[in-house]
Amino acid sequence: MPTLTTRLRYQQRQSLYGFFFILPIALYYAYFALWPMLNAVYLSFFKYDLLSRPEFIGVSQYIALIRTPTFIKSLSVTAVYVIAVNVPVWILSISVAMVLNAKIRGRTFFRTVIFSPIVMPLAVLAVIWSLLYNPVGPINEWILKPFLHAPLPWLNSERLALVAVILMAVWRAFGYYSVLFLAGLQNISTEYYEAARIDGAGPWLIFSKITWPLLRPTTLFVIIISVINTLRHFDAIWIMTKGGPVDATRVLSILIYETGWTYFSMGKASAMSVFLLIALLLFSALQFKLFKSSEYE
Amino acid sequence: MRKITLIRRAFLTVSIVLALTLAIGCAPKAPEPPSEVSLTFWKHSHAPADELTKTIIQEYMQANPHVKISLEIVPTNQYFVKLLSAIVAGDAPDIFDTDDINLPILIDKGLMAPVSPQGFNVATQDEFLAQFVPNSLNTYKGSDGKVYGIPFEFNTWNLIINERQFKEAGLDPVADAPKTWEEVGEIGKRLAVVSNGRFDRQGFTWNHVHSGWTMTAFSGILYQLGGSILTDDEKGNKSNLNTSEAIRALTIMRDMKTRYGSGDPAQNISTGADQNADFIQEKAAMWITGPWAVPTFKANQAVYDSYRVVALPQVSDAKRNTVIMTSWGWGVNKSIDASKQLEAWKFISYASQQGSRWLGQAGYILPRLGWTESPEAKAFKGLEVFMETMAFGRPRLQHPKNTQIRDVLHKAIQEVLLSGADPATALKVASDEIDRILAE
Numbered sequence: 001m002p003t004l005t006t007r008l009r010y011q012q013r014q015s016l017y018g019f020f021f022i023l024p025i026a027l028y029y030a031y032f033a034l035w036p037m038l039n040a041v042y043l044s045f046f047k048y049d050l051l052s053r054p055e056f057i058g059v060s061q062y063i064a065l066i067r068t069p070t071f072i073k074s075l076s077v078t079a080v081y082v083i084a085v086n087v088p089v090w091i092l093s094i095s096v097a098m099v100l101n102a103k104i105r106g107r108t109f110f111r112t113v114i115f116s117p118i119v120m121p122l123a124v125l126a127v128i129w130s131l132l133y134n135p136v137g138p139i140n141e142w143i144l145k146p147f148l149h150a151p152l153p154w155l156n157s158e159r160l161a162l163v164a165v166i167l168m169a170v171w172r173a174f175g176y177y178s179v180l181f182l183a184g185l186q187n188i189s190t191e192y193y194e195a196a197r198i199d200g201a202g203p204w205l206i207f208s209k210i211t212w213p214l215l216r217p218t219t220l221f222v223i224i225i226s227v228i229n230t231l232r233h234f235d236a237i238w239i240m241t242k243g244g245p246v247d248a249t250r251v252l253s254i255l256i257y258e259t260g261w262t263y264f265s266m267g268k269a270s271a272m273s274v275f276l277l278i279a280l281l282l283f284s285a286l287q288f289k290l291f292k293s294s295e296y297e
Numbered sequence: 298m299r300k301i302t303l304i305r306r307a308f309l310t311v312s313i314v315l316a317l318t319l320a321i322g323c324a325p326k327a328p329e330p331p332s333e334v335s336l337t338f339w340k341h342s343h344a345p346a347d348e349l350t351k352t353i354i355q356e357y358m359q360a361n362p363h364v365k366i367s368l369e370i371v372p373t374n375q376y377f378v379k380l381l382s383a384i385v386a387g388d389a390p391d392i393f394d395t396d397d398i399n400l401p402i403l404i405d406k407g408l409m410a411p412v413s414p415q416g417f418n419v420a421t422q423d424e425f426l427a428q429f430v431p432n433s434l435n436t437y438k439g440s441d442g443k444v445y446g447i448p449f450e451f452n453t454w455n456l457i458i459n460e461r462q463f464k465e466a467g468l469d470p471v472a473d474a475p476k477t478w479e480e481v482g483e484i485g486k487r488l489a490v491v492s493n494g495r496f497d498r499q500g501f502t503w504n505h506v507h508s509g510w511t512m513t514a515f516s517g518i519l520y521q522l523g524g525s526i527l528t529d530d531e532k533g534n535k536s537n538l539n540t541s542e543a544i545r546a547l548t549i550m551r552d553m554k555t556r557y558g559s560g561d562p563a564q565n566i567s568t569g570a571d572q573n574a575d576f577i578q579e580k581a582a583m584w585i586t587g588p589w590a591v592p593t594f595k596a597n598q599a600v601y602d603s604y605r606v607v608a609l610p611q612v613s614d615a616k617r618n619t620v621i622m623t624s625w626g627w628g629v630n631k632s633i634d635a636s637k638q639l640e641a642w643k644f645i646s647y648a649s650q651q652g653s654r655w656l657g658q659a660g661y662i663l664p665r666l667g668w669t670e671s672p673e674a675k676a677f678k679g680l681e682v683f684m685e686t687m688a689f690g691r692p693r694l695q696h697p698k699n700t701q702i703r704d705v706l707h708k709a710i711q712e713v714l715l716s717g718a719d720p721a722t723a724l725k726v727a728s729d730e731i732d733r734i735l736a737e
Contacts, residue, residue, distance in 0.1 A: 050385050051406040064737070069730070127570065135564045136580070149494040153563035156505075158716045242507060242569070245711045261378045263701050264402075 037277070044271035049264040061271040071272065073247045074255040081162065081251050082230045085169045089226055092174040094219075097181035098211075111182070114175035122172075126239035129168045130155065133240075155241055161248040165237050169230070177222050184218030185211070220291045224284055231280060252276050334640045335365045337390040339383075341376040341625070345592040346659035353654075357647050364640055366392075374569065384408060389630050392641050397436050397624045397692060398699045400446060404439045405697070410631040411443035416642025433664030436692050437626055446626035447649050450661045452587030453620045453686045454513050456481070456610060457679075461603040462488060462498070462582040474607040478518065478549050481583065481610050485559025488582040499560030501553055501583040502575060503714060506567045508700075508707035513621045514585060515710055516693055517609060518546040523616035526694050526702065526731075536731035538706070538724045547720035549612070551713050562714045576600065585609065587623065588683045591660040606679025608686050622690035656680070698734055705730045 008016065044061060046054035065071050100111050117125065132139050133154035140151035154164040192210045201209070212219075234253040237243065243250035243258065252272060260269030340350060347370050354366045369390070371379050377399060383389045395403055403409050414425040422444070426434065437446040456475070463470040466488050475481040485500030504510040516526060524542025528535045537543065553559050560581065567574040576584035577597050594601040609620045627648070629641040652668030655661040656677055662684070674680055696702060709727035712718040 050381055051402070051408070068733075130568055134566050136566055151495060151564065153715070156563040156565065156715055158712075239569070244708070245505075245715050246708045258704070261381070262704075263698070264381070 040270040040273045040277075042270075043267050044274050046267045047265075048267040050266055051264070054267065057267070061268055062274075065268070065271055065275070070247065070250070071255065074250050074252050075275075077162065077247065077250055078231065078252045081166060081169075081233075081249075082227060084162075084166045085173065085230050085233075086223075086226050088170050089174045089177055090219075090222065092170070093177035093222070094181050094215075096174065096178040097185055100178065100182055101185045111179070115179055116175070117172045118176040122235045123239060125168070125172060126236040129164075129236070130240050133164050156245060158245050158248045161241050161245055165240055165249050168236060168240070169233060172236075173226065173229070177226060180222055181215065181218055184215045188214045216291060220287060224287050227283060228280060231276060333363050333365065334637060335367070336392060336637070336641055336644065337367050337369070338392040338644075339369045339371055339376075339380065339390040340394050341373040342370050343373070343589065343659065346655070346661060349651075349654060349658045350648075353648050353651055354644075357644055361643075364644065366644065387632075389632070391630050391633050391637060392627060392645065393630070394449070394625050394627050395446065397626075397695065398703075400437065400626065400628075401695055402697055403628065404445045408631055409445040410629040410633075410638045410641075411439070411445055412447070413639050413642045416639050417646045428665055430664040430666060436624060436695070446628040447645050447665075448624045448626040449649065449655060449663055450589055450625040450659075451664055451687070452589055452623045452662070453683050453690050454517065454585055454587050454609060454623070455620065455679075455682055455686055456607045457576060457584050457586055457590075458605050458607055459576070459579065459582045459600065459603055460605045461599070462579070466582075470605055474605070475583070475610050476608075477613045478552075478610050479613060482553050482557030482559050485553060485583060486557045489559055491558075496561060496564050496580075498579065499564065499575065499581045502560035502565055502581050503550060503553065503562050503710075504565065504567055504572065504575070504585065505562050505707070505711055505714060506565070506569055506572050508703040509623075510572075511707045511710040512693060512703045513623065515546055515550065515706065517619055517621045518549055518612060519543055520619040520621075520691055521612045521615040521617060522546055526706065527696065527735075531694055531696070534735050536728040536735070538709075538731065539728040543724050544721045547710065547713055547724060550710065551720060554714065555717075576604075587660075588656075588662055588677075588680070589660045591677070591679070592658065593660075604678065606682040608682055618689040620686040620690050622687065622692050624692075701734050702731050705734070 043054065045056060045058055047057050047061070048054040096114060100107060100114070104110075131137050134140070135151040135153060135156075139154070140148075144152060152160060154160050188211065192214075193206060196206050196210055231251075232253055233251065234257065237249050237251060237254055238257070241249045243254040252275075256269045256272045256276070259265050259272060338354070340347075350370075351368060354368055358364055358366060380389065380393055380395075389408070400409075412422075412425060414420060414422055417425045417428060419425050419428070425444070433448065433451070434444050437444050437448060439445050458470060458474060460470040463473065468484065468487065473484060475484050481501050488498070488500035489496060490498040503514055519525065519542060522542040522545055524540055524546065525531045525537050526543075527533050528537045554561050565575050566578065566580055571577075573584065573586055573590045573593055575581040576586070577594055577600055579597070579600060591604070594604055611618055627645045629638050629645070631638075633641070649663055649665045650667070652663040652665055653671035653673040655663055656668070656671075657673030660677075662680075668674060669684075693699075694702065705727050709718075709723040712723045713720050
């Protein structure tokens with residue numbers, strides 16, 4: 001009597017094996033990522049304070065949100081934060097990766113140093129940076145004192161607080177993305193470069209015609225991952241400024257946390273999360289589209 | 298004859314058995330060992346109090362071997378998130394602490410058990426209340442008149458001055474200690490040390506490290522002026538911030554920097570982790586805080602030796618003398634069974650009887666009677682001021698949306714103190730925002 005596997009064609013059997021291989025992670029993902037996400041969408045239609053029964057209110061939460069000045073302000077702060085962190089991170093990380101890809105003395109040491117911020121606990125880094133930014137801290141006392149008559153209130157100023165958290169985020173992130181770009185660079189065959197040099201191509205031509213096009217998959221990955229990661233930044237900002245002063249550093253993740261866990265408005269916090277999710281999905285789709293269309297140029 | 302004998306024997310046997318049963322039943326019983334009880338206890342972290350809590354638990358368990366208490370200390374900034382998550386998951390601790398802001402919400406949602414007088418070794422609520430300073434448990438009462446928690450930290454927020462810095466500035470720390478906000482500004486200016494436009498030391502500054510601090514400072518002045526955050530002296534459901542009293546209160550706060558130059562809150566060094574750093578590191582000569590902060594001054598012995606507590610300054614034309622009072626209290630989870638609740642209250646009763654130790658080690662003022670003549674109480678500098686000002690102490694705003702209201706107000710205060718915004722404009726925006734929150 002033929003068993004199930006012998007009755008299936010070879011390709012079907014392969015698919016079945018594959019299905020069983022991915023089943024554990026698929027279950028894990030469904031339970032710990034997909035279900036909470038769907039639950040958040042569901043909760044966004046309810047008024048829910050954690051301690052009472054949820055009350056269905058339809059889309060009114062979404063309508064109220066777009067009329068809430070704090071939410072609109074938070075969206076704009078988030079947009080500025082994401083752009084101001086990521087653009088320098090992309091430029092810095094690709095530049096550093098190219099330097100580290102060259103044959104320089106102490107290359108391994110520099111690679112380790114540049115990667116090190118990412119392995120340090122974020123809470124510790126946030127406290128260290130808070131001390132650095134302190135009015136009597138090293139940045140004010142050692143670096144800026146000769147140039148300024150009063151210390152800069154980095155974390156106590158509406159103007160400077162966002163700059164302060166952006167600088168910290170850039171410092172922490174660029175090493176990680178440098179390593180990703182470095183891996184991408186090391187995948188490019190040296191034959192292309194040798195051929196280009198024989199043809200008399202200069203550094204810029206080599207970069208624009210060989211390195212950059214061949215780094216496209218890495219770049220797409222870095223852009224999407226870095227934007228998603230930045231949108232989720234919470235711990236360091238919370239420790240350093242708690243979203244203030246006023247609303248200066250109140251990015252969406254901070255507002256969602258406050259709304260859910262400080263104000264006990266889980267439904268509203270869920271609606272904010274759905275906004276964030278939609279923004280992320282749109283951004284990712286746009287990135288894929290842009291990179292796909294440029295592949296055929 | 299034989300039959301009668303048998304009946305007699307049977308009757309005799311039954312009688313003896315009955316008599317024995319009765320005798321055993323009436324005999325005094327040997328005391329049964331109480332069944333073992335395990336209690337979980339969560340508290341928010343405050344380093345000076347954490348060690349004492351562990352010690353008190355150990356003592357209690359030694360004296361009551363049938364009780365096992367497992368303590369979990371949670372960082373304050375994560376405390377309510379963790380507590381709420383546990384409540385939602387049906388995994389809340391048996392004993393927990395809460396502040397006076399979240400207390401009404403927890404009582405209202407039926408999550409806290411009412412105090413059992415038997416836990417305090419008395420039979421009635423009146424006898425239980427007689428163990429405490431009169432009216433001190435009012436904040437801990439629900440709408441049904443029952444008491445739902447025992448405060449272990451009663452803070453009146455007063456002015457702390459550095460005597461040594463006063464003397465260095467040629468001021469007498471007793472005679473020159475400010476009594477009005479105008480005097481705070483003027484004396485603060487004399488205490489400030491400025492070089493090349495930098496405050497090496499602020500004379501006086503407002504702590505704005507989080508909304509709890511700014512709310513406490515602002516509402517104290519506002520109540521002195523006869524105003525309130527919400528209409529109908531906090532009982533209404535509309536913002537009352539768009540008023541002359543509120544604008545004047547915020548103007549007084551702003552004046553410390555712009556009119557008197559006594560300090561600049563933007564130059565503060567205090568952080569969430571080190572909330573009194575400006576005073577402890579001698580970067581501010583005058584500072585508003587509560588008794589809980591006093592043990593933390595020991596981080597700088599020079600400051601601990603020279604601090605002096607002065608009653609909170611009042612507005613010169615104050616309509617009512619006011620000092621803001623805040624508190625934390627112990628509560629018991631309502632969902633645990635009655636016998637466990639009773640054991641929990643017995644432990645809380647024991648802990649609340651250690652008033653002198655709480656004061657000496659943690660700076661906590663407990664409203665349970667009987668410790669004010671202790672050596673620890675006599676050694677605690679400024680205790681009399683913290684206690685005397687309770688007479689005109691007023692709790693901060695109690696409202697289910699307190700946290701949201703507080704955060705909106707915090708932003709308005711920061712806009713004025715840090716960014717130089719106009720108080721009236723900032724309060725108008727805050728007022729509209731609060732009305733929107735209240736209407737939701």
